Amino acid sequence: MRWLLATVAARFPETAAAVTLELEVPTWAGHRAGQHVDVRLTAEDGYSAQRSYSIASPPGARRPELTVVRLDDGEVSPYLTTILGPGDQLELRGPIGGYFVWDVVDRRPTLLVGGGSGVVPLMAMLRHHADVDHDGPMHLVYSARTESDLLYRDELASLVGAHRAVTITLTRQPASGWSGRRGRVDTQLLGDVGWPPAVAPRCYVCGPTPFVETTADALIALGHQATDIKTERFGPTGG
Amino acid sequence: MNLDGNAAAGALSEVFALDMTDAITTCSTCGDTRALGELPTYMNAPGLVLRCATCNAVQARLVRSGGRVWLDLRGIRVLEVVSA
Numbered sequence: 001m002r003w004l005l006a007t008v009a010a011r012f013p014e015t016a017a018a019v020t021l022e023l024e025v026p027t028w029a030g031h032r033a034g035q036h037v038d039v040r041l042t043a044e045d046g047y048s049a050q051r052s053y054s055i056a057s058p059p060g061a062r063r064p065e066l067t068v069v070r071l072d073d074g075e076v077s078p079y080l081t082t083i084l085g086p087g088d089q090l091e092l093r094g095p096i097g098g099y100f101v102w103d104v105v106d107r108r109p110t111l112l113v114g115g116g117s118g119v120v121p122l123m124a125m126l127r128h129h130a131d132v133d134h135d136g137p138m139h140l141v142y143s144a145r146t147e148s149d150l151l152y153r154d155e156l157a158s159l160v161g162a163h164r165a166v167t168i169t170l171t172r173q174p175a176s177g178w179s180g181r182r183g184r185v186d187t188q189l190l191g192d193v194g195w196p197p198a199v200a201p202r203c204y205v206c207g208p209t210p211f212v213e214t215t216a217d218a219l220i221a222l223g224h225q226a227t228d229i230k231t232e233r234f235g236p237t238g239g
Numbered sequence: 240m241n242l243d244g245n246a247a248a249g250a251l252s253e254v255f256a257l258d259m260t261d262a263i264t265t266c267s268t269c270g271d272t273r274a275l276g277e278l279p280t281y282m283n284a285p286g287l288v289l290r291c292a293t294c295n296a297v298q299a300r301l302v303r304s305g306g307r308v309w310l311d312l313r314g315i316r317v318l319e320v321v322s323a
Contacts, residue, residue, distance in 0.1 A: 001252035038249035052246055096248045098258035099276030209241060231277065233243045 003040060004028075006092040009063055011085055014151050018069040018117070019081045020056060025092060028064060031055055033128040034101035034121045034204070034232075037066065037094030041076055051076045052234070054120040054206075055095060058127035064095070067151060069117040100204065100232040104128070107136040108202050109195050113185060113215050115143045115207025119151055121232065122206060126166075130159050139165040139201075141193060143185045143211070145172045167193045185211070187218045197223035202230070209233040244275040247287055250301055251275075254310050257320055265317040268296035275318075289314075 010022040035055055042048040057065035070081040084090065102110060102125040110129075112122040119142050129138045144150050147170060156166045169181040169189060181189070195201045203224060205215045212233045219229055244260055251259045260276035271293040278298055281288040286302035291314065298314035312318070 001249070036245070036248075052249065093249050093252070096252060096258070097245055097260050097276070099260035099274050100245055231243065232245045233241070234246070235242050 001093050001096070003091045003093050006090055008084055008086050008088045008090070014067060015069075015149055017081070017149075018067060018151060020065050020067045021080065021084065022057075022063050022065045023092065024063055031059055031064060031095035032098070032101040032103065033059055033124040035095040035097045035124075036121065037064070037092050037096060039066075039076065039080070040091040040093070041079060042091070049075050052096070054117075054124070056120045056123050056127075058124050058131050060128075060131060067117065067120045067123075069151075100206070100230050102128070102202075102204065104132050104134055106202060109136060109199055110138045111194055111201045111203045112138065112140040113143075113190075113203065113205045113207075113219075114140065115185065115211035115215070116145070116149070117151070118205075118207030118211065118232070118234065119144075120206075122204060123152055125204065126156075126159055126164065129164060130161070135163050137163050137165075139167070139194070141167045141169070141185060141190070143169050143171060143207070146170055147173055147178055185215050185218070187221050190215075190218050191222055194219075194222070197225075200225070200228060202228055204230050204232075206232040207234070209235050241279040241281055241290075244278040244280050244289055246282060247280050247289060247299075247301070248276070250287055250303070250308075251310075253303075253308050254301075257323075259318075259320075261321070263317075263319040264298060264315045265319075266291040266294060266296060266298060267314050267316040269294040270316075 006023040006025045009024045012020045036052050040050045053066040055064050056067040068080045070077045114122045212231045248260045262275045265272050278289045286300050289299040300311040302309045
């Protein structure tokens, strides 16, 4: 796959540490919900750094959007989130991936479990589900540290409907001022809000490696089949 | 800390025309079958290393240097893809 030159068309702040970049890519031929792109930055001295970012926009969007969370000690994300602006260019390769994707032909109940910025590819799935008015049930369980870390908060609330549900749990939020769920995603939470194994939902789990491992283990402990669980891990490869 | 084969998809697209994360791999060592996207993947080595999720044997190594790519697939006995 070839590297493409993308131009930032717009930049939207999501949280204090996250932005969404809307990209103009001249030869963009669309993507599937859950896919990612590789982004490559090259300094004047030739030093080059490369990272993968999930596409947040749904298939059908004319321009792909990436949501990037800044890692303060990162090499790429501080540039993408604080310096890069409309009109600036970057190198991009994608869309990439055919495993961690959701397509409308899938009519099974679908459980999405995201930790931190792991919610981004799941957001593309949820948006796609809403765009096509899909009637297979889809439930997003989203774990973030605090209320101020939540991505897409207002939009998530607006996406809830007859066939879509969203459960948010915060792991480091003080009880005061937050009436929602608190604590990590575990067997208790998934048993509480998820479908029973008899329903055999298709499960998509995305987040940092430890989050993905514990969530997948919890789903299996509850009786879900490993073959129904698709995972995508990301980690501190330099941010 | 390891990632998974999804993170290797871009690099593998330099070699394969099809997306490989959905390909089913069979481990040469223990016979485990699994989607390539699920294989533990190490990006911090000098190259990119995919290992078996069951026996940890090296499944594939990809190294880039000087404008060329080397792909060692000896750890994967069979690679199964959806035909076009």
